[in-house]
Amino acid sequence: DPKIIQKPKYLVAVTGSEKILICEQYLGHNAMYWYRQSAKKPLEFMFSYSYQKLMDNQTASSRFQPQSSKKNHLDLQITALKPDDSATYFCASSQDWDWGDAEQFFGPGTRLTVL
Amino acid sequence: GQQVKQSSPSLTVQEGGISILNCDYENDMFDYFAWYKKYPDNSPTLLISVRSNVDKREDGRLTVFLNKSGKHFSLHITASQPEDTAVYLCAAGDANYNVLYFGSGTKLTVEP
Numbered sequence: 001d002p003k004i005i006q007k008p009k010y011l012v013a014v015t016g017s018e019k020i021l022i023c024e025q026y027l028g029h030n031a032m033y034w035y036r037q038s039a040k041k042p043l044e045f046m047f048s049y050s051y052q053k054l055m056d057n058q059t060a061s062s063r064f065q066p067q068s069s070k071k072n073h074l075d076l077q078i079t080a081l082k083p084d085d086s087a088t089y090f091c092a093s094s095q096d097w098d099w100g101d102a103e104q105f106f107g108p109g110t111r112l113t114v115l
Numbered sequence: 116g117q118q119v120k121q122s123s124p125s126l127t128v129q130e131g132g133i134s135i136l137n138c139d140y141e142n143d144m145f146d147y148f149a150w151y152k153k154y155p156d157n158s159p160t161l162l163i164s165v166r167s168n169v170d171k172r173e174d175g176r177l178t179v180f181l182n183k184s185g186k187h188f189s190l191h192i193t194a195s196q197p198e199d200t201a202v203y204l205c206a207a208g209d210a211n212y213n214v215l216y217f218g219s220g221t222k223l224t225v226e227p
Contacts, residue, residue, distance in 0.1 A: 045215060106158035
């Protein structure tokens with residue numbers, strides 16, 4: 001059974017619309033993250049959460065808003081979508097938000113295309 | 116600029132040979148270093164990691180070498196197999212922030 005679920009796997013949106021990317025982890029982890037990989041660019045850190053609290057935000061745009069309704073959920077709301085937002089968005093988790101157990105497990109990703 | 120760099124976008128090795136993948140980083144505060152394996156349309160999977168207090172770690176056919184003074188780390192895969200064919204991502208981070216910075220990846224091809 002998959003331990004980190006991301007929904008949907010593929011998503012097509014029109015410019016200016018709003019979408020929510022879903023992430024749920026069943027590893028019992030306390031820290032969750034969002035990363036983004038655009039075409040021909042490295043995987044890029046966006047947000048980290050620990051116990052549902054924002055720890056770090058390296059996303060310049062406020063159009064990206066994480067939402068954590070439960071400890072094992074970290075959704076990503078993206079508003080006013082632009083073609084440059086097209087990327088694969090990966091959710092990840094780790095046991096805790098410190099380096100004692102730093103291994104981050106990644107979900108399968110949501111591939112977003114903005115037309 | 117990019118914090119973590121993999122200068123070789125691709126590497127081809129013969130089956131049974133040693134694959135050596137390299138990674139350079141800029142921030143000397145980084146103290147966590149990792150290698151991930153990624154297949155197309157799949158998520159990265161952690162292979163091996165080290166903290167800055169060691170300069171080498173082995174796990175089966177995998178060895179990570181860390182050169183802190185040179186801000187460089189590498190992954191050696193011995194007895195390379197066709198199943199090792201994938202994209203390898205290096206990542207590094209600062210323990211204070213739990214943010215991983217990734218390289219752009221090296222596509223390893225192991226030819227039979």
